[in-house]
Amino acid sequence: MTSGIETSGIERHEVVIVGGGPVGLCLGVLLADRGIDVVVLESRAERSQHSRAIGIHPPGLRVLAAAGVAETLKAAGVELTEGRARSQGQEVARLEFDPPVLSVPQWLTEQTLEARLAELAPGALRRGVHAVGLGKAGGAGQGGAAVVRALDGGSEVSVAGRWVVAADGARSPLRGALGIPVRERQYPDAYLMGDFADTTPDGAAAVLHLEPEGIVESFPLPGGVRRWVVHTDALETDPTPERLARLVVERTGLAVDPRTSTMLSAFTVCERLAAAMLRGRVVLIGDAAHEVSPIGGQGMTLGWLDAEAFAPLLAEDVRAVRYGWESDGAVAWPALRARVAEGRRRAAAEAARHAALNMALGRPLPPTLMAARNAVFRGLYGAPVIRGWTSRRFTMQS
Template sequence: MTDQLSPRRRTGVPRAEDKLHDVAVVGGGPVGLLMALLLTRRGLDVAVLEQRTSRSIHSRAIGIHPPALAVLDDAGVGPALLAAGVRIRRGTARSRGREVASLSFEAVPGRHPYVLAVPQVITEQLLEEQLEALRPGALQRGVHVHGADDDGATVTLSCRVGAGPGSGTRPGAGPERAADRDAEHPAGPDTSTVRARLVVAADGAYSALRRQRGVAVRTRTYPDAYLMGDFADTTPDGSTAVLFLEAGGIVESFPLPGGTRRWVARMPGVVSHPTAAGLASLIARRTGIGPEPESCTMLSAFSVSSRMPRRLVAGRLALIGDAAHQISPIGGQGMNLGWLDAAALAPIMAAALRGEPTAAALRQFEADRHRAAATATWQAHLNMALGRPLPPAMLAARNHVFGALTHIPGAHDAVANRFTMH
């Protein structure tokens, strides 16, 4: 990342004769969009290539932690997100109807002493609107990137135009299967190329570019599975996040805008055919609170695994987000971790495009982001362990220790800082 570049602008779908971009960002999810925003605000010509033809309506990641909120402020979307979200200033843990522990986020460092809960579809919309305002046409949907040719000065991306849900994958196909088909059938009738000086792969945990570049990945599968759903909020908990530490497994409860609440229940295995009524019944059995099944607006069953690439920079390609570190979603750190990747990488890329030497900065970037991912993985592992089923006697003993710890002022602040990614 040392070549001198001059920013250029483009719009429209990819074509082989298009001008050279400063940076191509592969993946138009929340991490890729923020990366593009940060680079665009530095005066760079950025193209974002996204396989999906439209934003997913499903709300997946919801929690935005204080360090990421500061980055989003710098990108110009902080105020809009704050207006759209719920500020979680307190979390509590309960067991068998009694409070075990309580955490206040009021004392966390920085200008945002809370976790902001925003449905991911809204977060993506606000990021996309901000990018469109700064560089119209930068986001190109329905473009699947399946290969990259790095000649040492530029990168040529091989694309299929018109790929995405309903074209590049069939309903119900898992990401591994879709990736395998891409490798077997890398070209189609609607193919094109995009050229850029540098490339950012923000194309998810099964990153096609990461695999195409031969980056080795350490994978770990966990024995944990969860069932998640969004229901109308019938609790008195308001903006408080609640963990129900029960013998049958944890149930997590988080406020969302619009009088909605997210429920996440630890399961003995992945539920193949989840129903709102089934999840509501399980929540009621464990917590005594019964969400209304007919109010459910989202339902998802998932297992947990982690993927850690051995390197994050390969020639003129850099990995961020889930492409750089897939961790358990329990704890809500993954999207935030990707945003912090983008914040760390953007100034390095800008310096490289000015012709400045960046080798040492890239080595530090890799070391720092590997360290941050390891810390987040450890925290997610601890969160999952906290939620596993326990015999009643062991559960009571564990809860007593957990509660006592959060009543020690210094320990309370340390735990609160850890849960908010400080």
């Protein structure tokens, strides 16, 4: 884990965040807004323009409001106020989302957070800096700092912080450097996903087509675009817009124009849960700590809730060092951090269970079993209490 790099001559900040995606940027904003000297190291030289994650659930919007960007994103996004389930063209259930889920392309969310970070801490985001591991003071709690080893333009650099936060994704190099075990589960499900011009009459509704060949999901995006997600028998190794459009029309009867495709992706599902979110002075958040199925769109919001939980603790600790405070509160912080980390791990495990149930409901079924299951759903969702419970589960209320 260590490299023998000495701490002399190392660039220093109060908090070093590795990963400039939506979660790392959000934490950077929350810390900078508290007056913390923060740097965000991002390996990508440019922001991806793919829509990728699109769902912002109500608690995520709360965190983004604290970051000062919620209103900007609400003005740019589409509020999903309703969910509909259909099968063979017939309605199975209808749910109201109150408060709604906001649909915004990930690139726009990142752009908005990046602009906010630049307002609060100009130059805090450093692109093209690829973290490769931890230095001598990192991870084991030695000294009072952690050190990130990184490549910047082909040269190795070392960046130290009172805290290092790994927001560097599901295959987190920093998590690997720390040797934190990961519980991993590979699901049998595969999906083909794409964004196309919206030619449906569904407006701001999210729609689930529960079909015998497998689920077809669709969600509105800004600019008259709709995302389609189709369950497939196996991973599509050569996905095309034409293939996705054909699957949609075969299962739902709805036409999709492949010429309007702006994003296409084929993927399988892997669930990962790190055994710990804290090791020495390194904190794991977002996918580095817990990767859940993208079906249900809860992963990004989970990461923002991590940022919300840890930002005040990191800031308070940094201030204690900065101003030389000695108090009972300082003694209690390690236990408090551990308690927050365990709470976040429990929340991730719950989200993973919900995602697993969502995937199970979308798998192929023989037509007779599908019809019987849908009949049960129609009966259940006639009860307001069931509709309300399901709506809350799909929209992550806390």
